[in-house]
Amino acid sequence: MTEETNRVFEIVEYPEGETPDRECFELQEEPVPELTDDDQVLVRTLYLRMDPGSRSKMVPPEDTPYEDSWAGDESVGSGGIGEVRETTHADFSVGDIVVGRLRWADYDVLTDDDLEEVDLDSAPIRAKLHVLGHTGRVAYVGMTEIADLQEGETVVVSSAAGSVGSIASQIATIYDCRVIGIAGTDDKIDYLVNELGIDEGINYKTTDDIQGDLAEICPDSVDVYYDNVGGEISDAVMNEMNTHGRIVQCGRIALINAEGGDRPTGPRHEGLYIKKRLRREGFVVDDHEELYPEAESMLEEWYTNDQLQHRETIVEGLENTPDAFIGLFEGDGIGKTLVEVSKPPGERND
Amino acid sequence: MTEETNRVFEIVEYPEGETPDRECFELQEEPVPELTDDDQVLVRTLYLRMDPGSRSKMVPPEDTPYEDSWAGDESVGSGGIGEVRETTHADFSVGDIVVGRLRWADYDVLTDDDLEEVDLDSAPIRAKLHVLGHTGRVAYVGMTEIADLQEGETVVVSSAAGSVGSIASQIATIYDCRVIGIAGTDDKIDYLVNELGIDEGINYKTTDDIQGDLAEICPDSVDVYYDNVGGEISDAVMNEMNTHGRIVQCGRIALINAEGGDRPTGPRHEGLYIKKRLRREGFVVDDHEELYPEAESMLEEWYTNDQLQHRETIVEGLENTPDAFIGLFEGDGIGKTLVEVSKPPGERND
Numbered sequence: 001m002t003e004e005t006n007r008v009f010e011i012v013e014y015p016e017g018e019t020p021d022r023e024c025f026e027l028q029e030e031p032v033p034e035l036t037d038d039d040q041v042l043v044r045t046l047y048l049r050m051d052p053g054s055r056s057k058m059v060p061p062e063d064t065p066y067e068d069s070w071a072g073d074e075s076v077g078s079g080g081i082g083e084v085r086e087t088t089h090a091d092f093s094v095g096d097i098v099v100g101r102l103r104w105a106d107y108d109v110l111t112d113d114d115l116e117e118v119d120l121d122s123a124p125i126r127a128k129l130h131v132l133g134h135t136g137r138v139a140y141v142g143m144t145e146i147a148d149l150q151e152g153e154t155v156v157v158s159s160a161a162g163s164v165g166s167i168a169s170q171i172a173t174i175y176d177c178r179v180i181g182i183a184g185t186d187d188k189i190d191y192l193v194n195e196l197g198i199d200e201g202i203n204y205k206t207t208d209d210i211q212g213d214l215a216e217i218c219p220d221s222v223d224v225y226y227d228n229v230g231g232e233i234s235d236a237v238m239n240e241m242n243t244h245g246r247i248v249q250c251g252r253i254a255l256i257n258a259e260g261g262d263r264p265t266g267p268r269h270e271g272l273y274i275k276k277r278l279r280r281e282g283f284v285v286d287d288h289e290e291l292y293p294e295a296e297s298m299l300e301e302w303y304t305n306d307q308l309q310h311r312e313t314i315v316e317g318l319e320n321t322p323d324a325f326i327g328l329f330e331g332d333g334i335g336k337t338l339v340e341v342s343k344p345p346g347e348r349n350d
Numbered sequence: 351m352t353e354e355t356n357r358v359f360e361i362v363e364y365p366e367g368e369t370p371d372r373e374c375f376e377l378q379e380e381p382v383p384e385l386t387d388d389d390q391v392l393v394r395t396l397y398l399r400m401d402p403g404s405r406s407k408m409v410p411p412e413d414t415p416y417e418d419s420w421a422g423d424e425s426v427g428s429g430g431i432g433e434v435r436e437t438t439h440a441d442f443s444v445g446d447i448v449v450g451r452l453r454w455a456d457y458d459v460l461t462d463d464d465l466e467e468v469d470l471d472s473a474p475i476r477a478k479l480h481v482l483g484h485t486g487r488v489a490y491v492g493m494t495e496i497a498d499l500q501e502g503e504t505v506v507v508s509s510a511a512g513s514v515g516s517i518a519s520q521i522a523t524i525y526d527c528r529v530i531g532i533a534g535t536d537d538k539i540d541y542l543v544n545e546l547g548i549d550e551g552i553n554y555k556t557t558d559d560i561q562g563d564l565a566e567i568c569p570d571s572v573d574v575y576y577d578n579v580g581g582e583i584s585d586a587v588m589n590e591m592n593t594h595g596r597i598v599q600c601g602r603i604a605l606i607n608a609e610g611g612d613r614p615t616g617p618r619h620e621g622l623y624i625k626k627r628l629r630r631e632g633f634v635v636d637d638h639e640e641l642y643p644e645a646e647s648m649l650e651e652w653y654t655n656d657q658l659q660h661r662e663t664i665v666e667g668l669e670n671t672p673d674a675f676i677g678l679f680e681g682d683g684i685g686k687t688l689v690e691v692s693k694p695p696g697e698r699n700d
Contacts, residue, residue: 227620230618230620234620252620252621255620264617265616265618267614268581268613268616271602271613273631273632274600274601274632275632276632277637278631282625282628287627
C-alpha cells in the first residue's frame with residue numbers, strides 16, 4: 001500500500017537571519033518507517049500547517065525557547081493532519097484521520113502523546129489544523145485566559161491578518177470589543193475590515209506614526225494588546241495602553257532570531273508599567289491544556305454560527321514546504337498556509 | 351496654642367536630573383491655616399516619611415505618572431503623622447494622632463479622604479508610617495497579590511535594604527523562600543544578611559556581573575523578582591528568571607526622570623516572556639485598598655512575633671526635609687528615612 005521511500009526534509013544548516021534560506025532545508029529519502037512498538041501508528045501526511053513560531057525552534061538545541069522542543073533534531077516538523085496506514089494502537093484503526101506533530105515528510109510514526117483523532121462531522125478536515133485546532137486554541141487562550149478580555153474593551157492585534165491574529169481579532173469582535181488590526185499590506189487591511197468585520201486597520205508599512213494613528217483611532221486608549229510581533233510596533237502600542245491594560249505576548253516575529261546574537265534594544269517601559277498598572281504576559285498554549293475542551297466548544301459554536309471567518313493558502317506538494325514556510329516571513333499570505341502533501345480521502349483519484 | 355506662622359516648602363523649580371537639587375525647594379512662611387468647612391482637622395506635623403517615589407510627582411502636571419497626583423502643586427507632600435490641633439470633624443478630637451498625606455510644613459488641613467486615625471496600642475507611633483503603614487502595605491500587596499508568592503520559591507529583591515525592599519525581603523523569608531537582596535553598599539548587604547536574615551546579597555556596585563552572580567547563587571533560577579529599580583539591574587535578573595516567573599514592577603528609581611526627555615533604552619525581552627512564560631505587572635498600592643485590612647493584620651502579627659525588623663533614619667527639623675529627601679537618591683540610608691518636624695506627645699518638654 002505504501003510507497004517504498006519516504007521523503008523527509010532535514011535542516012542541514014541553522015538559519016541565520018529572520019527569514020530562513022531555502023538552502024537550510026534538504027529533502028532526503030529514507031525507507032518508510034516501520035512500527036517497532038505497541039501504541040504506535042504509521043501516518044501518511046495529508047496537510048502540514050506552516051507556523052512562523054517554528055522559526056524559533058530552528059536553532060541549536062541550547063537556544064531553543066521551549067523545553068520540549070524538537071530543535072536540534074535534523075528533521076523538522078509542524079502540526080499536521082494524517083491518515084493512519086498501519087497501527088499497533090488499540091485506539092486507532094487504519095483509515096482514521098488524526099492530528100499531531102508531523103515531520104515535513106510523506107510518512108511519520110506517532111505515539112500517544114502526539115495523537116488526536118479528528119471528528120469529521122463538525123467541520124472540513126483542514127479547519128482542524130487552524131481555526132478549530134491549534135491556531136484557534138492559541139487565539140482563544142490568549143484572549144480569554146491571558147488577556148482576561150472583557151466586553152466592550154478596546155483591543156489591538158498585531159499581525160492581525162495572520163492565522164492567530166485573524167482569529168484573535170474575531171474573538172474580540174464577538175466580545176463586542178472595538179478591534180484595531182495592524183498588518184502590512186492594504187489587501188490585509190481590506191480583508192480585516194471588510195471580510196472579518198474588524199473596526200479599524202493600520203498598515204504599519206505605509207504609516208509613519210503608528211502611535212499617532214492609535215491615539216486618533218482609540219481616544220479611550222487600548223485595554224488589550226494581543227502582540228504577535230514585538231519590536232517597534234509593540235512600542236507604539238505600549239505608549240497608548242490604558243490603565244490596567246494587558247499585553248499578551250503571543251509571538252515576536254519582528255525579533256525572531258535576533259536573540260542568538262546581540263539582543264535588539266528598545267525603549268524601556270518600566271515607568272509605563274507602574275503609571276498605567278500594566279500587565280504583560282507571555283504564554284505557550286500547551287501550558288493550558290485544561291482549557292482545550294472549553295476552547296474547542298466555543299470555537300465550534302462560533303464557527304457554526306459563521307462568526308469565525310478564515311482563509312487558507314494551500315501549497316501543493318511536500319517538496320514546496322520550505323518555500324511555503326519562508327513565505328510566512330515575506331508577509332505574502334493571509335490566514336493559514338497549509339502544505340497539501342497528499343489529498344485526503346474523498347478527494348483522491350487513487 | 352499654635353505658632354503664628356506656618357513654614358511650608360514649595361517647589362520653585364522642577365528637578366531635572368534623577369536627584370533633585372536643594373534649590374528646587376524653598377521654605378516659605380504663611381499664616382497657620384484656618385478651618386473653613388465641616389469635616390476638617392488642623393494637624394501639627396510630627397513626622398514626614400521620605401519616599402523616593404515622590405520624585406516622579408515632582409514634574410509638570412502633564413508628566414505625572416499618577417492620576418490623582420499633587421504634581422504641579424507648588425507645595426510638596428509626603429505620607430506623615432500628625433496631631434490634631436483643631437477640628438470640625440465629628441470623628442476626630444483635639445489630641446488624636448492621625449496618618450495622612452501632609453505637606454512639607456508645620457501645619458496642614460486634612461479632610462476625610464486623607465485621614466486615618468492611628469491605634470497607638472499595637473506599636474510605636476512611627477511604625478505606622480512604614481512597616482505597619484503604607485510601606486508595609488506596598489510590600490505585602492506586591493508580594494502576595496501581584497507576585498502571588500508561593501512557599502519555597504526563589505525571590506530576588508532590588509533596592510533590598512530600602513524601606514519597601516527590606517519588608518518585601520522579609521515577607522519572602524517568612525514564606526520560607528530563598529531570598530537574594532540586591533543593594534549598593536557592603537553595609538547594606540551586611541544588614542540584609544546578618545540582621546534581616548536574607549539568604550544572599552549582591553552588591554551591584556562592586557560586582558561586574560550581576561547575572562553571573564545570580565546564576566551561581568540561584569541554580570534553580572528566579573521565580574519572583576520584586577523590582578524597585580528598573581534598568582540594567584533588572585535586565586540581569588530578567589535573564590535568570592524561571593519558567594512562569596513573575597516580575598513585580600514596584601519602582602523604577604534607576605530610571606526616574608529619564609522619561610521626561612528621551613526614554614532610556616535596554617535589551618528587548620519579548621522573547622523571554624514567551625520562552626519563560628513570564629508575567630510582569632506594575633502596580634500602585636492605592637488600587638488595592640480591599641487588601642489593607644488583611645495586610646495590616648498580617649504585618650502586625652509578624653511585627654509582634656519579631657519576624658519583621660526595620661530601621662529608621664530620623665532627620666530632625668522641617669528645614670532639613672529637602673536634604674533628607676535628596677539623601678534617598680544618594681543611597682546613604684538603610685530602611686526608612688523620617689523627618690521629625692515636631693516631637694510626638696510623651697516625648698515633648700513643652
